[in-house]
Amino acid sequence: MIQKAFGIGNSVAVTIPKKVGIKPGTKVVFKMEDNKLIYEVLKHRSPTPQDKLIINTSGAFKIKVKNLKQVLKDLKDNQYDKKISFP
């Protein structure tokens, strides 16, 4: 049973008894049925150091590009474009 609910912006954070065993890294799926929130624990596991390394060494290049997929395709098709250098 949910013990407390906290409103955060448009979301709600809830507290669940410790005995359920949820901890950081636990994967949960949830859905609404009528007014009931139903959640299911998929996997109980804290991230390992290797998981953390993978996450920390991913997604470093942050850029806003419209139609990213098409731009990547164009770059692949024009691999020898001499205009590509530092601006």
Next chain:
Amino acid sequence: MTKKSVFLDTSFLVASQVKGHEFLERTIELRKQFIYEKANLITSQIVFDDFWYVLIGLSKASVTNIDPKKLYSQLKKATQNVLLFEALSLLDLDLTAKELVDTLDIMYRFKQRPRDAIIVKIMKKAKVKYIASFDEHFDKVSGISRIY
């Protein structure tokens, strides 16, 4: 038993570093799988040529102007990230004159672009059978299996 070795292609490295890339999550899953399989990860200097080319190209297509200093900093971070990948080593190009000429055979027989033909040649020389890539054109090359 010898460990499985997997060559990381440009498309894999790009997907692993570009936030919002459709295959970013897949690279994370595959890297977890490689750790589980205790696979050796391999790439080559020639891949970084293409990697930097694509990332700079993306910055040119950006909706916001990226100043060179910020771009340099992001490129450096993305490159350092890749070099920190678990069990990653760099393969030297180090092709002999004959091997370089043989690379033309790969271009001709398997309809590969020059840079990709060199990648295939150095994989074959190092006896690496697997390539982690989201580019289908590697499927044309016999003796190489694509992981994606």
